[in-house]
Amino acid sequence: MNEAPLGLLFGILAALIVLSGFFSGSETGMMSLNRYRLRHRAKSGHRGAKRASKLLEEPDSLISTILIGNNLVNNLAATIAALVAIRLYGENATLPAAVLLTLVFLIFAEIIPKTIAAYKSETVAYAASHILLPLKKLLFPAIWLVSHITHFVLRLTGIEKNDGSEHIGLDELRTIVGEAGHLIPKHHKGMLMNILDLEQITVDDIMIPRNEVFGIDIDADTDIIIRKLRDAEFTRIPVYQNDIDNIVGILHQRDIINSVDEQGRVQRDALLQAIRDPYFIPEGTPLNTQLFNFQKQKRRLGVVVDEYGVMQGIVTLEDLLEEIVGEFTSNLSTDTDDIVHQADGTYLVDGTTTIRDINKSMKWDLPTDGPKTLNGLLLEKLESFPEGSVGLTIDRYYFEILEMKGNLIQSVRAYSKGKGRR
Structure with a gap:
């Protein structure tokens, strides 16, 4: 190496700077990848995403590959820079050469490559994966040795290696949705946020309170019942006996047709048979649970009761869906009757x-x-x-x-x- 032409040494040194920049940029690019986007693109068949996903399955091996290559390149560059300095200016030039080399590496092999990789993580990572995958196999013995020594030292310090799995909570998911920007339309973003909030809202928050529940007394005269049914704004109506607290069933307006005789009069017996069993909901039930229960029970209206079985109000499937998609109304004003x-x-x-x-x-x-x-x-x-x-x-x-x-x-x-x- 001492007899090598200076031009060759400078060429090797330049190549080593480029290689060091490659390793620095590839590390930043791989670690900056959006893992969820990466998985989506890999499932869609993107080759670069598949290679990057394979590398990130073992992040410690990936980092070891990059760091082994980077340190090897940097040490070789330091050695060659010292040889060039000695041949040009003598042994006293090694210290200034080291300072100059550090500045060059800092700018051209660290800051610039990592900045580019941070902004163009996918482009850099997918391109780097072409080299990192075979390099990982080539350096397997060194990676194996370094990994085992590292894990041994970590165990001595009480730090255990985790499984590398990623789990995000609801708060993190809300942040992801909230910061999606133009990627998700505003209305869709609102719906997604409402869905995430369902488990924090209970039926107590959206139910029609007891004093506002519209119902019919089964003991009332048939004419009175029919008159109330004609004035009803709802298709499903709670039926009680003597007092609204004593809900005995739910009557669907559609079923009244079956109780009408040939003269157009409502037959009381047929009307009573049309009453369906009530469906009760414990107070405090989260909306996400109740949505599943409505689906499982094939119900659209439930009576909310407290721990003593006393009626507190009613909840409909429409009320619950409005918490997700907004009010079902054609009135564009923000004002309501209340x-x-x-x-x-x-x-x-x-x-x-x-x-x-x-x-x-x-x-x-x-x-x-x-x-x-x-x-x-x-x-x-x-x-x-x-x-x-x-x-x-x-x-x-x-x-x-x-x-x-x-x-x-x-x-x-x-x-x-x-x-x-x-």
Whole structure:
């Protein structure tokens, strides 16, 4: 090597710098790959993705291959740079040559290749896999030795090798969906986020409360029952006996046709036979579980009961699906019958409106881990039933109780202090 022409040495040194840059860039490119995208492309038949996936199945062997090659190249480059410096300027030039070589390697074999690989990870990784796969086989004895020594030292320090499997939780999955950007349409992104939130929402949060349930009394006269059925806005109606707490079944409007005789009158016996057994749901059931239960039981309406079997409200499949896809309505306004936006920037809110509906409609963040309705939240904060108009503040939101009906807050004016009142 001492007798080799300087031109050849400079050429070898340049080649070693390129090789060092290759190993540095390939390491960054391989480690920067999106594993889920990589698996998708590999399953789709992409050859580069298949090679990269095979390499990443054993990340420790891959890193060993890259580092063995990189360190070998760097040491050879340092040796050749020292020979060139001695031949040109004598032994005193070895230190300046080492400093210069470090600067060259830092820029051209580390920073630039790794920056390119970070921005173009797939391109770099797929191209590098052509070389890394055969190199891994060629260096197998050295990799085997290095890996066993490394694992032995790690065991001495109490660090165990894991299986390399990747598990992501719901929070991480929400972040992935939230940061998908233009890759997922806004509406689809909202649906995906709603699906991920299903297990954090229970039937208590979306049920129609007991005092708002529309039902018919089975002991009432047939004419009264028919009159109520004609006025009903729903296809499935709870049937109770004497009291709404005593649900005895569910009646489908479609089944009433079978109870009509030739004169167009409803036969009571046939009507009673059309009543289906009720389906009960324990309070606190997560929505993801209830969606599965609706599918398994082939039901579309359930009665929510507490631990004592007392009715709390009803939940329909439509209510549950609305939590995923949004309201089934043709009204494009954000106002509902329970929440009405006023010209002065305030809202008139019905006391029975759920906290979740308020948060969704008004883009607020009232606490949802306590009372489920605005009436319950305000009474909890007041710790008593108000007499007359009363105002109170919860976080940055102001509420003014406008109307009471018995022990129920009927109407409330509300606004956010952050936005102010015009």
